[in-house]
Each structure stands twice: as structure tokens, then as C-alpha cells.
Amino acid sequence: MVCGKCRVKIMEGSFPKEDIVSSMSHLSPHEEKEKEFFEAKDDAPDMRLACAARLKGDILVFVPEASRTGQQVVSKAAGEIDVEIKPAVKKYYVELNAPALEDALGDYERVRDALLKEHGVEDIVIDFKALQVLPDILRNSNWKVTVTLWYNEIIRVQEGNVETNIGLAIDVGTTSIAGYLTDLNTGDVLVTESMMNPQVSYGEDVMSRITYCMLNEETGLADLRKTILEGLNTIIENAAKKAEISTDDISEITLVGNTAMHHIMLGINPEYMGVAPFAPALHRFIDIKADRFGLNILAAGNIHMLPIEAGFVGADNVGCLIADAPHKRDEMTLLIDIGTNGELIFGNKDKLISCSCATGPALEGAQIEYGMRAAPGAIERIRIDRKTHEVTYKVIGDENWSDGKRNMEAKGICGSAIIDGVAEMFLAGVVIKSGNFNPDFKHPRVRKNKKNIPEFVIAWKHETSINEDIVITLVDVRAIQLAKGALYSGCQIMMRKLGRTSFDRLAVAGAFGSHIDKIMAMAIGMFPDCDLDKVEYIGNAAGDGARIALINTDIRDEVNDIATKIEYVELALEEDFNDRFGEAMQFPHMYDKFPNLKGILPEE
């Protein structure tokens, strides 16, 4: 009822389409909350929430792409990473002498001695679960076994010579989860598996989930934890299935996520991170046995939860830190990770500071009228002709741009196209500096919806597969303004904190970031002005960081150290934050601030 992620469209049924809640309807009437939801959204009258509407007879339903959980184009694709292979988990093949009366050494001691003698591994201990099956495996294999070590601990013993050595890096975002099944011998990603974060049913953003925990003292945290663990276990199962391995073959998981996700996954009350002074339960990384944690990989395997930086700068940002390594650079880097929250790091090897901006999920295409995830049918690029004001666009899964006639099978608009669309509407004069629709702009594509809210048609009904026009409304524009305003003012304050007016690199992380058109982002003022070639997309750096930590243990220690040293800046406590934010919500007709955009922005 809160999130609307299960909106479905009622296509057919034995009722008048105009009155789907009549006594003839095959559906239950709207509940109060459902009504409120749709009134607020001004949604089409034939939309219902699948979680609330109850069937009373046959109906035909269309499930909009945004409400589907499968089939997402993996926007969090794994990037190339170049790092020494030095995983925590290693495999060793040993051939043992069978025990004899004159050599009745224990099984564990026999394995331990062989590992020391043949591979030079010292101080070996054994996990309880690995020990439980050790005698049977040794004897069934005729004493030829492969031992899996996590550091110096035996976590598994397998019959014969087994080289397969697999781990899983998982990036838990507020909105989506991505898992990278990784070959620990080579660092190669074998399978990328992603899904919506199932916690969205408890609220779209971090604060609403923290609130849920607070309001449901008894079970709130447990509910949320159970939900995310189920999601993670689904990722594990699906990834294993695709790679044709057993889930027991996954020996370790590295986990990143923002601080709220981090706490909830660990089963820690996240409430205190919602209020000043935002102290987290712990900064440092922590390793937890998979069976105690509740994830269905090798029971004796470990979950390595990466460290977090501060109350709202989590392990996902640490992932970015690993991937981009600003702490190793001379250049002043402004690192921006755009997810449901925007997290910023600024500085270089001498000093790093961080902050978190409440961007909301709009930049990911969520809570946008026709917003959807980056999946086939999603509009991903939009251009508006400066003279005719006609629109052309590109849809994921179709190589050619639209021509205004062809049915593009468009279903909605994904994150990158929202930026494009709003930027182009601004550049073409559809909206003005304040974000309001230009009252002087007349065009068949501009109109008002039933609630009297202005909207701009991107794709006509005949071009879509949803049998209606796809539009960007003033409400959508406002959501983008809020998001980009939060980011921009965050960047400003960070720079001021270090006494800088510029930076050498602008590293944009996040699945979404990788698809933004730099010029478009600059045009609406998402980032401070700079030479466009200073802007670098570093992909899903949080996930990359988790993958790097999975295959190189030196980096775990290194980043554990750095993460706790980064100074966190609480934006809301800056005296002029509100003013800055308000100003940053405007579109940037300010050539003094954006000299690099001269010629791109419309003349004032």
C-alpha cells in the first residue's frame, strides 16, 4: 500500500471499464489507503494495487514492467577490475596416508600435517561443520582430498582434486540487489544476478524502513532482516543454478550496502542512525559464519561485511572507495555514488571527507509517473528538437531511434532518460529555470492531466505497448530537481569544507551513473561545473569494490583502516544548507557558475 510497486492494469473483465469498482466488478472496491495512493499518484483509473485488490471473478490483468521482478537488463553489470588474485578462500589438494595402528593420528591432524608439509600452510584450525563430515570424506575418497581454507581455517573437504573455487560479491542497494558470482582463482565474474530489494514493500527509502523498525519494536527489525535474507538467498540460489554449481560451492560472500542495509542485514537496530549524532553500531568489517548469518552457502563459509564510514555512508561507499581508490591519488577526486541515496567522497591521498545526500529514488526512475527500471521497452535516451519540439527517443532492445510513426513498444522511462527528458525539456524551453512549465510554450505535446498537472508527451499511444501516452509531468520534474539539488549542494559544501572551488576528477559511480549523458546531467545542474573530460563513469563501483574485496584480502585490511579515518560531514547541520539546496534546485541559467556549458544551455 505504501510503495505501489505492485500496480497492475485491469485490461478486461465482466464490468464496465469506466467503473471497475461497481457491483458488477470482479474486483473488490478500493480500500481507503489504496484510494489515497492513487489519488496522490493521479494514476490511470484502471490501475489497482495487486496487494490490496481482491478477485471476485475472472479478469485480465496487465503487469507493467515496473511491477515485474524478473527480466531486468542487468544495469549493475560487472566492470573490468584489475587486482592481484589473493582471496581469503583457497583450495589445496592433498594425498594422505591412511591411518594404521602404528599411525593412528586423528583425521584433522593428518590433514593439517599434510597441508604444512606439502603447501607450507601453518597454524591450521578446522571449522566444526567441516569437521563433522571429515572422516567420511577422507575414507570415501581413499584419502585424496581437496581442502578449502579460509585464511588458515579448514571450511570444507571434498573428495578428489577439485579446482573450482567460487565466491559471491553482493551489492545490496536500497532499491536493488546485485550479486556477482566470481571465480576466486581468476577473479572472473561467472554470473551476474540481480533483483529488486524485496524490502521495498516496507518503504522505498532508507528512512521509511528505519521508521518501520521503530514503529514495530517487537518484530520490525526481524521482518526486515528476514526479507532481505530471503532476497539474498534467492540471488544465491539463482546464481548457483545458472553456473551449474551447488550453493555449497560458494565459499565466501562479500557484502556491501548502505549503513541502514548493513545494520538490518546484521540484525542491528538501525534506529540510532536516523538521528544525530548518527553513530553506527560498528565501523570495522566483520566476518560471520554463513550458517549463523542465515545465508545458504557453504555452512562453514563466511560472510565478510565490509566496513562502513559513518551513520549514512555505508559499506557500499567503501566499495566505491576500493574500486576508485581516491585515497591513493594525488588529484582531488569528487566521487559520487548515485543510488537511492547519493553518497559523496571528496579529497585525495592526504584527506578524504564524505557525506550523504537524500536524493530519493527518482534518479533511478522510481516514483516517476512512467518510470521503470532499465529493462527492454524502457526509453533510455530522449532528444527534443530545438525548433520543431518534436521528440525522438531510443528504447532498450531496439537499435534505432523512434521516428514518430513506428510502434516502439515503449513501456516507460528509465533513469537515464528521465535526466535526458528533463534536461531536454529545459533546453528546449518546455520548462523554465524554476522547473515550472513555460506558460508561453504551446505545443500539442504539452497538456494538463486530469488533476490539472502539466505534462509533456514523450511517446504517443501508438508508439507504446501500454496503450497510452508516455509523459513526463511537472511532478516528475520536481522529483528530479530535488534529487539533483541535493547532490549539487552536497558537492558545493564538500568542496567548501576542504577550501576548494574545483576538483581534478569527477568520478560518477552507480549503475545509473554509467548511463547518464554527461552533458544532460550538467545541463540540469546535477554536478558542479567542470570540463566534461574530467567526468569519469566508474560503473557500479560499490559492486566492483565488493568483488575486489572478495578476491584480495590485502584490500580488506587497507580499506578497513581508511574507512574509519574518513571524516563524515553531516550536511543538514551546515548553517546555509537550506539556502544552498533551494538554490541548487533551480536549473542552472548561471553562466558564471557553468562557463563550460556556454553554447549548450539556452540563452537567458
Add this chain to the structure above:
Amino acid sequence: MVCGKCRVKIMEGSFPKEDIVSSMSHLSPHEEKEKEFFEAKDDAPDMRLACAARLKGDILVFVPEASRTGQQVVSKAAGEIDVEIKPAVKKYYVELNAPALEDALGDYERVRDALLKEHGVEDIVIDFKALQVLPDILRNSNWKVTVTLWYNEIIRVQEGNVETNIGLAIDVGTTSIAGYLTDLNTGDVLVTESMMNPQVSYGEDVMSRITYCMLNEETGLADLRKTILEGLNTIIENAAKKAEISTDDISEITLVGNTAMHHIMLGINPEYMGVAPFAPALHRFIDIKADRFGLNILAAGNIHMLPIEAGFVGADNVGCLIADAPHKRDEMTLLIDIGTNGELIFGNKDKLISCSCATGPALEGAQIEYGMRAAPGAIERIRIDRKTHEVTYKVIGDENWSDGKRNMEAKGICGSAIIDGVAEMFLAGVVIKSGNFNPDFKHPRVRKNKKNIPEFVIAWKHETSINEDIVITLVDVRAIQLAKGALYSGCQIMMRKLGRTSFDRLAVAGAFGSHIDKIMAMAIGMFPDCDLDKVEYIGNAAGDGARIALINTDIRDEVNDIATKIEYVELALEEDFNDRFGEAMQFPHMYDKFPNLKGILPEE
């Protein structure tokens, strides 16, 4: 059906007492196996197995002491131990500064820093479960907390200043379990709690339980493990209740048990220890988190399973090693731990060897016709007049010896009195060297039972509370002969192995050992002949060892080292074992072998 531990006596009911299985009976008829059991035992006709007989109406039942699980006189009482208090678990009180915006350090880091600064504890990590509740506890306590450390790991944080620091040492015997709830600050035993090992329903001895595992491949081991864990959890619960603490207040458990118990408790297939070369799954100690192990103490607390020596010389014997410390002595010590199995250690600080003797449970009063545990009503001492051959005896709970007239409320015979009784029967000439009843010995107390087996009356019906005579049968004498023969021949072979014909000390461990009359034991040839003042009862050394390991971690490491160095002697592989055993089963009319007993033994 196998063990007969649930024998009950049918006292009243609406049926002829002579025919309790008639159609008028309020009980189901005997099942085939039950019939076999009672035929073999030649039990009273009004005895039934509670596990087999089904009620069909009202009856009055007497539950013999031997079938009761509560109320046992704690025979495994905790001895005095003198050891430096250096437990793995320690408590530290700290007062912290609340976090502030300029000091938003994580909660764990805040506690860690305080422990380092105020108590000098370094390299502190935190357990997952302790971390989960850390933020709430810190804030609820106004930042004044007591931290429980296991070595350098935080396993609990409590509000305010809490000094209570409690652990539990458990000795898991084949037949019984004893737990010692211990104050970790002082080493004092707060509560001693014991019970029958509930695994007895799967077989009385170790081999029959191993066999159960082998015959029930799917669930056998899991069944046995579940059963023992339930037993241990009952001990935990009862001990906590008596001490008026929460089970969460128990921070660590040390566990000893023979190798089969050790493996089964750990969930390791014990099958390979039943056959040569008897290699165990591991020798060294292992620490396992209580929640992973399945014991209901503090979830983040640890179960410290002591090391084992060899296939049949387990952690219980290591307990004895700790308690008696023969490895620190110059004198050659013969250490005998008598439980359901007899385990021997022989040697001194230069070298130690060990072996295991299959004594069976007879020495503990089990599988003896009127055998029972050492509980009120049990006959604990027996003397037979050499001239009149009249019997006097002492009952637990009664200060005075019997006079042949008084009702002693005797219920059965416990382990120490079985030795006494058999020894006195031999010394008085009731039985002869071979163990057979003396055909020339005539006395009202000697008679034959329904199965034509000779028996000797210890207590007449009018002296007992069970309304029948209490006797020792030839079958009982045989069981004692087997047990003492196994022990004696084991001792002989051990001495031969180290080229010795004598020893300096005979240390007898085991709850039962503490109550044996030295002379009586020597008279039947349980131990090799020696000056009686060389015989030392060291009490329940296995349990004491577990308690020592609980309060002193140095000893854990020390004994881990020694346990793996002890050389194990497999008796069954000695060429002359059968001959030695056969000879040792005789009663010792051999003054050349027992010169010290001259004058005590009857003339040949």
C-alpha cells in the same frame, strides 16, 4: 526394550496380581521383546517396562529408584581443586562518553577504545550476536556497561556493573552426565546437576550406540546427537534455575566425554573409532559457538570441547590428566578412570601411555539384578561374617548398619556395594576362585532362583522397601568378574609396555572409584597388588579436569599438547590379551601375585 531402565512394579489394579496380563488386566499384554527381556532377567512377575506396557485402566505403579531420573545423590560431587583463576571469560565494567556530532565513533569502536584505555585489553573483536544488541544496551544503560570478553572477543554487553561471571563444566559419561555450574571469578562450584545420559535408550554401552549410528545411516547420528543435546540443555536449564540465573548468564561450557560421546556430541560419525586403527576425527580441542553447537547458553558463548587422546581414550581421560597431572610427576602413576569404560594412563613426566578396557557398566551398578545408582535406599557397604555368614550392610541415607531385624528401607545395591558384596562372598567362601558358587557352602541365604541360577540374599524382604529380598546372583558375579578382569589385564599390559613390574601411585578416578573399599577391590583383583597406601582416590577427575579447564586457559593449551603425545595401546591387539584376560577374571588366590593381601584373602 533393550535397556530396561524403565522397569516399573505394578502394585495394584483391578486384576489378579498373579496374572497381570489377563483379559481383566488394566495393562496391555507383554510384547515379545518385553517377554524376552524379563525371561532373561528372571524379573519379578509384576515388573513391566513402562516404555512397552500400555494402560487400559487405572493401576498403581511403583517406580523403582533405578528407574527414576531425579533425586540422585550426587555421586559425581565436585572435589576441591586448587588452580590459578585465569578463565577465558572475563568481565569489564566501562563508562563511555556518549557519541556527539564531533565524536560519532561507532559503538563497537567506542567500547573497544575504552577497554584498551581502561583495562589494557588489545585486539578486541566482537561477536555478531553481541553486536546485534550493542546499540540498544549502550543507550539504555546511559553508556555504563559491563563487557564480557572470551579471550579478546566481546560476547556480551550488559547494562551497568555486573560482576556475576559463570561457566559450566560438563562431564558426559556413557551412563550419566554431571554438570558443575562454576563461578568464574572464584572457581567455586555453585550448583552440581546430574542426570542419566538419555542416550541409554539407544544402548547401554558405547559400542551399541556406535552400532546404532551405523545401522541407521540416515538419522542415527542425528538422533543420538539430538538426544544428548536435549540432555545437556536440561542440565543447563536446571542448573540455571537452581542458581537463580538466566541461561544467558552461562558464558562458556567445557565438555569432556569419551571419544564416542565426543564425536556424537560434535555430530561426527563415530563409526571409524569402532574398528582398527581407531583413528578419531580430531585430537585437539575445539571451540564452537553455543548457538552453532545447539546448547542454550549465551548464544555468543563458546563450547570448549577438550582434546581426546586416541580412538578410545577420550576427553574424559584428558580431564583426569588435568586433575591428576601425572605428566608433571616423577612417580610412575597408574591412573584408572572407572566409568562404563575403564580408561588407563600409565607413566610419568618422561612418557605416558594409555589404553581403554571394556569393563561394561557393572561397576556402576548397572545390569546388576538389584543394581541401582547411588541414591537414598541404595545399599553402599556389605560385610559377611566369616563364621556365621550373616550379612550386615549400610544404606545411603541411614547412619547405622543393618541388624537383620530393622526395616532398612533398602531398594537395591549401588556400585561400591557390588564390589563389597562380591568380595565378601569370595572372602567368606560363598563363591570360589572361578566365580562359581561354592557347592559345599550351605546357608539359608544361598538358594537358586526360578531360572535355577544361584543367588545369595543380602537383605531380606522385611528389611527392604521393595517387598522382596535383595540378592546377588551368579550372573552379577560374572559381570563383576568381566569388569575387573578387563581392568586388571589392562594394567598388566600397560606395565609390561613400559618394562615395569610396579608403580608408585595408583590413582583411581571416577565417581564410583571414590566409594570403593580399597581392600575389597584388591581382594577381587581389580587392580594389581600394591601397598594399600599407594592407592589414592582422586574423585571424579574427568569432571574436575573439565572444571579446571573452565577456570584456567593455560591448562587448556598445556593439555592439548600432552594429549596428542600420549601413546595409545590397543589392548585387543596384544597377542596374549585373551589369556591374560581369562586369567584375570579369576579371583586372586595367588599369594605370589598378591603378597600384600596375605591375611585378608582366605587360605587356598
